[in-house]
Amino acid sequence: MRVAVAATASFGADVLERLAAEAEIAYLLTRPDAPAGRGRKLTAPPAKETATALGIPVLQPERPELPSDAVDAVVVCAYGLLIPDALLARALWLNVHPSLLPRWRGAAPVERAILAGDEETGVTIHETVKELDAGPIAAQERFPIVQEDDAGAIFRRAAEAAAGLLVSVVPAPSFVPQPAAGVTYAQKIVPTDRQLDLSDPVDSWRRVRALSPHIGAWTMLHNRRVTVWRARLEDGAFVPEEVQPEGKRRMTYEEFLRGLR
Numbered sequence: 001m002r003v004a005v006a007a008t009a010s011f012g013a014d015v016l017e018r019l020a021a022e023a024e025i026a027y028l029l030t031r032p033d034a035p036a037g038r039g040r041k042l043t044a045p046p047a048k049e050t051a052t053a054l055g056i057p058v059l060q061p062e063r064p065e066l067p068s069d070a071v072d073a074v075v076v077c078a079y080g081l082l083i084p085d086a087l088l089a090r091a092l093w094l095n096v097h098p099s100l101l102p103r104w105r106g107a108a109p110v111e112r113a114i115l116a117g118d119e120e121t122g123v124t125i126h127e128t129v130k131e132l133d134a135g136p137i138a139a140q141e142r143f144p145i146v147q148e149d150d151a152g153a154i155f156r157r158a159a160e161a162a163a164g165l166l167v168s169v170v171p172a173p174s175f176v177p178q179p180a181a182g183v184t185y186a187q188k189i190v191p192t193d194r195q196l197d198l199s200d201p202v203d204s205w206r207r208v209r210a211l212s213p214h215i216g217a218w219t220m221l222h223n224r225r226v227t228v229w230r231a232r233l234e235d236g237a238f239v240p241e242e243v244q245p246e247g248k249r250r251m252t253y254e255e256f257l258r259g260l261r
Helices: 010-020 046-054 109-115 151-169 201-210 253-259
Strands: 002-007 024-029 034-036 041-043 073-077 093-097 120-127 137-144 217-221 224-234 237-245
Touching: 002 010, 002 046, 010 024, 010 046, 010 073, 010 151, 024 046, 093 151, 109 120, 109 151, 109 201, 120 151, 137 151, 201 217, 201 224, 201 237, 237 253
Parallel strands: 002 024, 002 073, 073 093
Antiparallel strands: 034 041, 093 120, 120 137, 217 224, 224 237
16 A cells, blocks of 8 residues: 655644554655744644654645655645645545544534534544535544543544554545535634633533643633643532643643742
8 A cells, every 4th residue: 555645733743653654655745844933933844744754755835736656545634735626636535534524524623522522523534525524434433532531632542543444445445425414514723712711610621621732721810821731620610730821831730829829
């Protein structure tokens, strides 16, 4: 099995690394390096860093392109660019989506599943089509969302499952149309999604888990703006466990309280 991978973000990098242990990766198609951080230093996408460490050739066009190098499939995972119809017609494109499609099509399926209180999620391998995450399904794997899970845990579980599914799908793909019922959309996380409403302990607990460890939810604690990275529910109350005061390092909530004295 010889495949190409189109990926940019950390989830795509994880799938790339796991798939590289099972198949030959012809090349990585990823987005160009971009300024990041306070210093706006030019930074490579996570998928590029993974590919470079594995010795996989990297292509970084401004717009998606395919070389003449033939592959069995192009695996798309957290790539971030629209694949034009002309390229879709040139190869088999398989999208890795971390939800049980048709539930949670769109940009933030893991985060929205946790925020909604879903008890299970999973990963779907489907054919890439013009309509967002609407292609026919080749394979799915389900797993529960447990109380300890944050988004990072779900992404890791989805990446592991995806690599296993792709090994089975790519040699002999077979597709089933997505059902028309049950379609929901996972809108992109925006700044207002990050603010905790401490009057709603359950929503705050879910929000911390949904936005950790990659985005972060914030609130005001003791008159200080604080990002909350871990929390728990205790007798129905929201209890911070790991926080990061603005401009400071991450610390336990107990350390934060000691610093106020």
